[in-house]
Amino acid sequence: MLDTTPLTTAVERIADRLRVAPQSRLQRGAAAEGLALARELARRAQRVESPGEEPMTMPDAGVFAVADQLAVAGTDLAESLRMTAASTRELDEAVEFVAEAGERLRALL
Template sequence: MLDTTPLTAAVERIADRLRAAPQSRLQRGAAAEGLALARELARRAQRIEAPDKEPMIMPDAGVFAVADQLGVAGTDLAESLRMAAASQRELDEAVECVTRVGECLRPLL
């Protein structure tokens, strides 16, 4: 079974940073970047769970909810990867995506 700990750990690091960020920084782009990442992770999970169905777009629940949305999307993707017996490559791509966004968020947080 695939160990998705690197994915969930990377997602939680970013979510924690978003939770700790002041409103001004969230509004200057950090929340938008976090939501974009949450939407991407949710899209990946949906593609695994229902490959023939068009993925739904995660709604924008506001700057103060984005950290939780990211946490949920990351957990959903990790579980989808585990349950589908996905490849290590799929997991590595997801971790790379999260890491890349985390690096982009650094100056915003």
């Protein structure tokens, strides 16, 4: 099984930053960036779990919920990768994607 710790650590770090961000920063783009990241991670998890099926889109639950949505999506993807025959390439790509989103978010927070 894959060690998905790098993915969950990176996601939790970003989620924690979003949880403590002021409402004004969330509304100026940080929440939208966080939601985009959560949606992509959820999409990837669904593709791992149900290849060939069209993934559902994570709803927008508001600026104060985005950190939790991100944490859940990241955990779901990590668990999906860990429990399936996923390749290390898929994990590495997810970690890289999260790191890039984290850089964009850093500029917004």
